[in-house]
Amino acid sequence: MKxxxxxxxxxxxNKALVKGRRAIGTPAVGMVxxxxxxxxxxxxxxALKAASDASREHPSRTLVVIxxxxxxxxxxxxxxxxxEVRVGADAGTGETVVLRLHGEIINHAQSVVLxxxxxxxxxxxxxxxxxxxxxxxxxxxxxxxxxxxxxxxAEQPIHELAARADAYTPGDTDLSWTRITPWRSMLAxxxxxxxxxxxxxxxxxxxxxxxxxxxAMWLADRLGVTVRRTLSAGPGLTAVRxxxxxxxxxxxxxxxxxxxxxxxxxxxxxxxxxxxxxxELIAEELRRLDPDDTYASALKFGVDRLGEPVSMQTVPxxxxxxxxxxxxxxxxxxKKAASGSGRxxKKAASx
Numbered sequence: 107m108k109x110x111x112x113x114x115x116x117x118x119x120n121k122a123l124v125k126g127r128r129a130i131g132t133p134a135v136g137m138v139x140x141x142x143x144x145x146x147x148x149x150x151x152x153a154l155k156a157a158s159d160a161s162r163e164h165p166s167r168t169l170v171v172i173x174x175x176x177x178x179x180x181x182x183x184x185x186x187x188x189x190e191v192r193v194g195a196d197a198g199t200g201e202t203v204v205l206r207l208h209g210e211i212i213n214h215a216q217s218v219v220l221x222x223x224x225x226x227x228x229x230x231x232x233x234x235x236x237x238x239x240x241x242x243x244x245x246x247x248x249x250x251x252x253x254x255x256x257x258x259x260a261e262q263p264i265h266e267l268a269a270r271a272d273a274y275t276p277g278d279t280d281l282s283w284t285r286i287t288p289w290r291s292m293l294a295x296x297x298x299x300x301x302x303x304x305x306x307x308x309x310x311x312x313x314x315x316x317x318x319x320x321x322a323m324w325l326a327d328r329l330g331v332t333v334r335r336t337l338s339a340g341p342g343l344t345a346v347r348x349x350x351x352x353x354x355x356x357x358x359x360x361x362x363x364x365x366x367x368x369x370x371x372x373x374x375x376x377x378x379x380x381x382x383x384x385x386e387l388i389a390e391e392l393r394r395l396d397p398d399d400t401y402a403s404a405l406k407f408g409v410d411r412l413g414e415p416v417s418m419q420t421v422p423x424x425x426x427x428x429x430x431x432x433x434x435x436x437x438x439x440x441k442k443a444a445s446g447s448g449r450x451x452k453k454a455a456s457x
Contacts, residue, residue, distance in 0.1 A: 107126050107129060107130055107192070107193050107194045107195075108190060108191065108192050109122045109125070109126055109190070109191040109192075110188075110189075110190055110191075111188065111189040111190070111191065112188050113186050113187065113188065114187055114188065114189050115187065116187075116218055116220075116221040116222055117221070119189050119191060119203060119205075119222060120221065120222065122189075122191045123191060123193065123201060123203070126191055126192075126193035126194070126201075127193055127201075129193075130193060130194040136165060137165045137166050137167050137200050137201065137224055137227065138164060138165055138166060138227065138228075139164065139166045139167075139224070139227050139228045139229065139230060139392065139395075140166060140167045140168075140169065140222075140223045140224045140227055140228070140229045140230070141157055141164075141166045141167070141168045141169070141230050141232065141392070142168075142169045142171060142219060142229065142230070142231045142232070142246060142249070142250065143157060143168065143169070143170045143171065143231075143232050143233075143234065144171045144173075144215075144231065144232070144233050144246055145170065145171070145172060145233070145234050145235060145236075146172065146173070146235065146236065147172055147174070149234050149235050150170055150172055150204070152234070152384070153170070153232070153234040153384075154168070154170055154202065154204070155385070156383070156384040156385040156388055157170075157202075157232075157385075157388060158202070159383075159385035159389075160385050160386075160388040160389040160392060161199045161200045162199055163389045163392070164389065164392040164393075165199045165200045166200045166392075167200055167201045167202075167203070167222070167223075167224050168200060168201070168202045168203070169202075169203050169205060169219055169222055169223075170202070170203070170204045170205060171205050171207065171215050171218075171219065171246070172204065172205065172206045172207065173207050173212045173215065174206055174207060174208050174212075184208070184209045184210075185207075185208065185209040185210045185211035186207075186208040186209055186211070187205065187206070187207060187208070187211060187218060188205075188206040188208070189203055189204065189205055189206070190203070190204040191203050192204075203222060205218060205219070214245075215245065215246055216245040216246050216248070216249060219246060219249065220249065223249070228251050228252070228395050229249050229250040229251060229252075230250055230251070230252040230253075230254065230391070230392060230395070231244075231246050231247050231249065231250040231252075231253050231254070232253075232254040232255075232388065233254070233255050233256070234256060234259060234384075235256070235259045236259075237255040237256070237260075239269055239273055240273035240275075241253040241255060241273070241275070241278055242273070242275035242277065242278060243273075250277070251277055251395050252277050252279065252391070252395050253275075253277055253278050253279070254279055254280070254281065254388070254391055255270065255278070255279075255280050255281070256280060256281040256282065257270065257280055257282045257316040258281065258282050258285075258315070258316055258317070262314075263282075263314050263315070263316040264314060264316065264319060264409055266316070267282075267316050267319060267320070267405070267409055268408070268409065268410075270405060271405045271406050271408065274402055274405060274406065276397035276402070277397055278402075279391060279398055279401055280316070280320075280401070281384070281387045281388075281391070282316040282317045282320055283317075283320050283398075283401050283404075283405075284387045284390055284391055285317045285342070285381075285382065285387060286317050286320060286321045286324075286343070287390065288379055288382075289321055289343060289346070289357070289379070290321070290324065292357060292365075292367065292377060292379065293325070293346060293348075293357060296355055296357070296367060296369060297348075297355070299369070300350070300352055300355075300369065301352075302350040302351050302352030302353075303350060303351050304329050304331050304348050304349070304350050305331060305349050305350060305351065306331055306332050306333075306334070306348075306349040307322075307325050307326070307329065307331055307332070307333040307334070307346065307347070307348050307349070308333070308334045308335075308336055308345075308346070308347040308348075309321055309322040309325065309333060309334070309335055309336070309343070309345075309346055310335075310336045310337070310338050310343075310344050310345040310346070310347070311335075311337070311338060311340065311342060311343040311344050311345075312337065312338060312339065312340030312341065312342060312344075313337050315340070315342060315343070317342060317343060318335065318342070318343055319335065319409050319412070320404060320405070321343065321346070322334075322335050322412050323404045323405070323407040323408070323409065323411075323412065324400070324404040324407075325346075326407055326411065326412060327403050327404050327407040328404075333412055334412070335412055340362075341362040341381065342362065342381055343359065344358070344359055344360060345357065345358040345359065345360075350370075352370055352371075353369070353370025353371070354368070354370065355367075355368070355369050355370075356368040356369075357377075357379075359379050362380065362381050363378070363379070363380040363381070364376055364377075364378060364379065364380075365377050365378075365379035
C-alpha cells in the first residue's frame with residue numbers, strides 16, 4: 107500500500123503510517139530498529155532496494171531522506187516536505203517513508219526525522235554516497251547509535267579513509283570494511299591451523315579500492331609485520347600472500363567468486379569468496395550495534411604506514427595484555443597475534 111503526501115508534516119506522516127497499518131490489518135508495530143538512509147534522487151532506488159531486502163532479516167522502519175536541490179533563489183526560502191508512505195508488500199517486512207525535502211528545510215532534516223523514529227528502538231544512519239566528513243557530528247548522525255558510510259563511493263577513496271580515521275567516533279563503520287569480513291575470517295582460520303611466524307604479507311587488488319587498503323591495514327595492525335600493497339586488474343581484492351617460516355600461505359581469488367587457499371604441506375582448497383551485494387552488507391552491519399574496535403584499530407593504523415616495518419612493541423593485538431608491549435617482536439609467534447584477530451573475524455562473520 108502506498109500513500110502520497112504533498113506539502114506535508116511529520117505529524118501527518120505518522121497518521122498515514124497508522125492508517126496504512128490498519129488498512130492492511132497489522133496495527134501492531136513489530137520492527138526492531140529505524141534505518142535512516144540519506145541519499146540523492148539518483149541513488150535512492152538502489153539504496154531502498156538493498157534496505158528492503160535486508161529488512162527480511164531485520165524488520166525496520168526505513169526513512170529515506172532525499173534533499174532536493176533548489177532551482178531558484180525563491181525555492182531556497184520556501185520549505186516543502188513531500189512524502190511517500192509504503193506499508194505491507196510495498197515495504198518489505200517493515201515500513202518505508204520516502205521524504206523529499208525542498209528549500210530551507212534541507213538544513214533541518216533532523217527535525218523532520220526525529221518524530222518519525224520508532225520509540226525505544228536503535229537508530230542506524232546510512233549514507234550510500236556523499237557522506238559527511240564527520241558522521242557523528244552530522245545532525246542526522248547524532249541521532250544514531252550506528253553510522254554507516256561507504257568510502258568506495260567517494261571520488262578519492264584513499265583520502266576518504268584518512269578523513270574517516272581523523273573523525274572516527276565509536277559507532278562509525280564503513281561498507282568497505284564489511285566487504286572484507288569473509289577474507290578476514292578465512293585468513294584468520296588459515297593461521298589458526300599452523301604454528302609459525304609470519305614475516306611479510308602482500309595484499310593484491312585493484313587500485314584505489316578502500317577494501318584492499320583496509321585489509322592490508324588490518325593485517326599490519328594485527329600481525330605487526332610489513333604489508334605491501336600491489337596492484338591488479340581486479341575485480342576488488344584478488345590475492346593475499348603471507349610469507350612464513352613454515353612456507354607461504356596464499357589466498358588467491360582471480361574471478362571474484364571462487365578462491366584457492368594454498369598452504370605448505372596441505373592440498374590446495376577451493377573456497378567460496380564471492381563479491382557480495384549491498385543488501386548482504388547492510389544486513390551484516392545491522393546485526394551489531396556496538397562499536398567495532400577492530401575496525402577502529404585498523405582504520406587508525408593509517409594507509410601511509412603500509413610497506414613500512416612494523417613492530418609488535420608499538421602495535422599490540424587488541425586482546426593481548428598491555429604488558430605484551432614490552433616483549434620483543436621476534437619472541438612473539440605470529441599465530442598468537444593472529445589468534446585474537448581470528449576470534450574477532452570469526453565473530454563478525456558469524457553474526
